[in-house]
Amino acid sequence: MTFYQYIAEGLFFVFVLLIMAGSFITIRARILMHTVLGLAVALLGVAGIYFYLGSMFLTLMQILIYVGAVCIVLIFGIMVGSTPTEIAEKTIKDRKNIFLAVSAAAAAFFLLMISILKTEWIAAAAQVRDFSAEHLGESFLYQYCLAFELISVILLIAIVGAIILAREGRGQDDKNPWAAPTQGPAHVKELTSVTENKGDPLA
Amino acid sequence: MILISDNLYTYLILAVFLLIAGIYGLVQHKTFIGMLVSTELILNGAGINFMAFNRFLAPDPAIGQIITLFIMGIAAAEAAIVVSFIIAVFRKYHSIDPDDVMELKG
DSSP states (O other), rough: OHHHHHHHHHHHHHHHHHHOOOOOHHOOOOOHHHHHHHHHHHHEEEEEEHHTTTOOOHHHHHHIIIIIIIIHHHHHHHHHSHHHHHHHHTTOOOOOHHHHHHHHHHHHHHHHHHHHHHHHOOSSOOOOOOOHHHHHHHHHHHHTTTHHHHHHHHHHHHHHHHHHHHHOOSSTTTTTTTTTOSOOOHHHHHHHHHHHHSSSSOO | OOOGGHHHHHHHHHHHHHEEEEOOOHHOSHHHHHHHHHHEEEEEHHHHHHHHHHHHHOOHHHHHHHHHHHHHHHHHHHHHHHHHHHHHOOOOOHHOGGGGGGOOOO
C-alpha cells in the first residue's frame, strides 16, 4: 500500500464521519435550521462517497442538486414558517416517541444487516467499467431515454403543483400578482414616457 | 490487503446507517420539515445502495448512475411539493406541527 492509498483511505473515513455527524445533527437537533444544516453536511459526505464509487458526474450533481437546490428550498420552507426559537421547544419529544423511534430503527437495522450478511453477492461475468460521463450520457439519451423524459415530466408536474398549492389560500388582493399595477410609482411612468418612442429604432 | 473503501459491505452498511437515521428522524421529529429532511436521508441511502451495486456487481455502470439521478430528480420534486404544501398548511392553520392539522375537508 503506497502513501497515496493511505491518504485516500483517510479521506474515505473523513467522508464517512461527515455522513455520521451530519445525520446525527439532522435527527437530534432541537432547532429546525440546524436540522437542515446537518442534512447539508451529510449530503456533502454522500457526494464524497459517490466519488469513491467511481462517478465524478454524480458527485457534482449531488452537490448541485441536493446541497445547492433541495437544502435551499427547505431553508426557504423554514423561513416562511414560524421562527426557529418558536420551534425549538416543540421538537423535544416525550419518551414514548423516542422509544418508538429507536425500536423502528433497530428493527430495520437488524433485518437489513441479516439480509446483507447472509446474501452471497455475485458480480456480473463481464463488466464494462466505463464510468465516464460520455458513456453515461449516451446510455441516458439512447437506451434509457424513458427515464430521462420521465424526470423532466415529473419536475414539470412538481413545479406546476407547487405553484397551485402555494397560491391556494392567498387573499383576494393577491389573486393575480402579475396584473398591471393600477398606479405605479412616478419614476416608472416617467421612464416609460421617455423610452416610449426611442426604445425601438424601427418605429 | 483488503481496502475498506473498496469493499461492497462498507457501502451497504453505510446505506443501512442512513436508512435507520432517516427512520429514527421520521418518527422522532415533530415538524413537517423535520420529517421531510429525514426522508431525504432515506433517499440518499437508496442512492448509495444503487451506486454500490453499480460499482461492484452490475455489468454496465451507466444503469446505477441513471437510477441515482432519477432518485435525485424525484427528491427535488418531492421537496418542492412538500414545501409548498407546508406553506399552504401554515397559511391555513398557522402551525407547522403535524398534530395540529386534523381536518380532512376540501
